Amino acid sequence: MDFEISAEQQALYEAARALGEHEVHPTVLERDKSGRWDWAIWKKMGAAGLLGSPFPEEYGGTALGAVDTCLLKEAFTYGGHDGGVSLAWGASSILCGVPIWKLGTEAQKKKYLPGMCRGDTIGAFCLSEAGSGSDAAAMKTRAEKKGDRYILNGTKMWITNGPIANHMIVTAVTEPGAKAFGISSFIVDANSKGFKVGQHIDKMGVRTSLTSEIFFEDCEVPEENLLGELNTGFVGTVKLIFGWERSCLLASSLGGMRANVERCTRYAQERVQFGKPIAKFQAVRHMLADMKMRYELSRNLIWRVAWHLDQDTEPPLVDAAVAKTFVSEAAQKVARDAIQIHGGNGFTTEYHVERGLRDSILGTIGGGTSEVQRSIIARSILDLGF
Numbered sequence: 593m594d595f596e597i598s599a600e601q602q603a604l605y606e607a608a609r610a611l612g613e614h615e616v617h618p619t620v621l622e623r624d625k626s627g628r629w630d631w632a633i634w635k636k637m638g639a640a641g642l643l644g645s646p647f648p649e650e651y652g653g654t655a656l657g658a659v660d661t662c663l664l665k666e667a668f669t670y671g672g673h674d675g676g677v678s679l680a681w682g683a684s685s686i687l688c689g690v691p692i693w694k695l696g697t698e699a700q701k702k703k704y705l706p707g708m709c710r711g712d713t714i715g716a717f718c719l720s721e722a723g724s725g726s727d728a729a730a731m732k733t734r735a736e737k738k739g740d741r742y743i744l745n746g747t748k749m750w751i752t753n754g755p756i757a758n759h760m761i762v763t764a765v766t767e768p769g770a771k772a773f774g775i776s777s778f779i780v781d782a783n784s785k786g787f788k789v790g791q792h793i794d795k796m797g798v799r800t801s802l803t804s805e806i807f808f809e810d811c812e813v814p815e816e817n818l819l820g821e822l823n824t825g826f827v828g829t830v831k832l833i834f835g836w837e838r839s840c841l842l843a844s845s846l847g848g849m850r851a852n853v854e855r856c857t858r859y860a861q862e863r864v865q866f867g868k869p870i871a872k873f874q875a876v877r878h879m880l881a882d883m884k885m886r887y888e889l890s891r892n893l894i895w896r897v898a899w900h901l902d903q904d905t906e907p908p909l910v911d912a913a914v915a916k917t918f919v920s921e922a923a924q925k926v927a928r929d930a931i932q933i934h935g936g937n938g939f940t941t942e943y944h945v946e947r948g949l950r951d952s953i954l955g956t957i958g959g960g961t962s963e964v965q966r967s968i969i970a971r972s973i974l975d976l977g978f
């Protein structure tokens with residue numbers, strides 16, 4: 593793998609960083625406080641080509657690879673320092689868009705991808721339920737074939753973009769008793785009969801994205817909205833997402849880390865105690881050094897997963913799990929240290945670092961907890977060797 597960033601990639605990075613800095617960051621304190629979603633930002637992300645970065649041009653995308661998408665995601669989050677908007681982007685483009693692109697029919701790709709790329713529409717991904725989070729295959733939502741449609745019944749929980757999504761990928765049991773091999777995925781339009789959105793869920797972090805329950809009450813889904821083969825929703829769709837989620841979606845953590853390192857570097861040089869800048873104290877310098885190391889290691893782990901995607905090879909599950917666990921935990925430690933370096937100021941909302949910590953907490957929970965990832969890593973070592 594080539595680690596050199598080309599002039600073209602650097603230009604992409606700079607443009608995405610500037611977009612975040614000018615369009616996202618100025619309002620982030622207010623949007624975080626009120627838990628407000630901003631469609632104007634979304635439209636600007638679409639116009640800048642961010643939302644369609646991995647998709648082919650014929651579907652409205654900019655055909656950038658996974659590594660370039662990681663760069664864009666990092667840069668935008670670095671400039672905007674807003675984990676919520678970056679999460680909304682990941683839930684729409686990566687969790688909803690990538691399966692449609694990779695597994696969808698031509699008609700599905702043409703129908704759903706261009707609007708998502710432009711920022712006219714937004715997608716979501718419905719896997720989790722109140723009773724099945726880590727054990728996602730234990731879902732209760734059912735889909736039964738009746739004539740030329742499927743009838744969905746059940747409730748999905750914690751759905752990012754749920755209150756505003758125009759369409760979503762929904763996993764449901766199509767062959768009871770077959771566990772992971774009896775689950776299918778469907779593209780469900782939010783205006784379908786029997787589709788209902790729950791209340792927005794108030795959260796500690798990523799508050800600038802919206803989250804809700806989604807109810808399916810005899811929800812009618814045309815048979816042509818089955819995504820991929822019947823009964824491959826878990827072994828196909830969910831498995832496909834792992835690599836993309838644990839690179840392109842996770843890359844926003846890099847942006848958060850980088851924003852924190854820079855804020856802390858500036859602050860440590862300006863803040864004077866005992867007659868000198870706190871940057872002169874070894875304890876503070878070591879925190880800065882550790883932050884930088886965590887950022888650099890995280891970038892390498894994420895790029896390794898993304899590199900596989902760009903070669904069209906499936907990233908090893910263990911590599912994706914290592915990246916997910918290390919990066920999300922590194923981001924939390926960096927965010928925690930950023931508050932420590934800012935002292936009392938770090939505890940206030942004004943300096944942005946407390947929001948950084950709140951936003952970082954989801955990383956070790958959403959899309960597979962650190963505990964479950966460690967089980968995957970340990971199983972790989974024990975069963976397959978190092």
Ligand SMILES: Cc1cc2nc3c(=O)[nH]c(=O)nc-3n(C[C@H](O)[C@H](O)[C@H](O)COP(=O)(O)OP(=O)(O)OC[C@H]3O[C@@H](n4cnc5c(N)ncnc54)[C@H](O)[C@@H]3O)c2cc1C
Nearest residue numbers: 717718719720725726750751752957958959960961963964
């Ligand atoms: C803000 C937010 C946004 C989200 N967005 C989405 C979304 O868009 N779409 C979607 O489908 N889901 C979404 N989720 C759901 C998320 O993926 C789940 O919360 C996550 O998978 C964990 O499931 P759980 O919350 O049910 O926790 P549980 O599975 O109940 O876990 C609770 C604790 O038990 C531990 N545990 C569970 N099983 C094991 C085990 N086998 N070994 C060791 N420890 C274990 C966990 O690690 C954790 O510490 C979102 C969640 C949040 C909070």
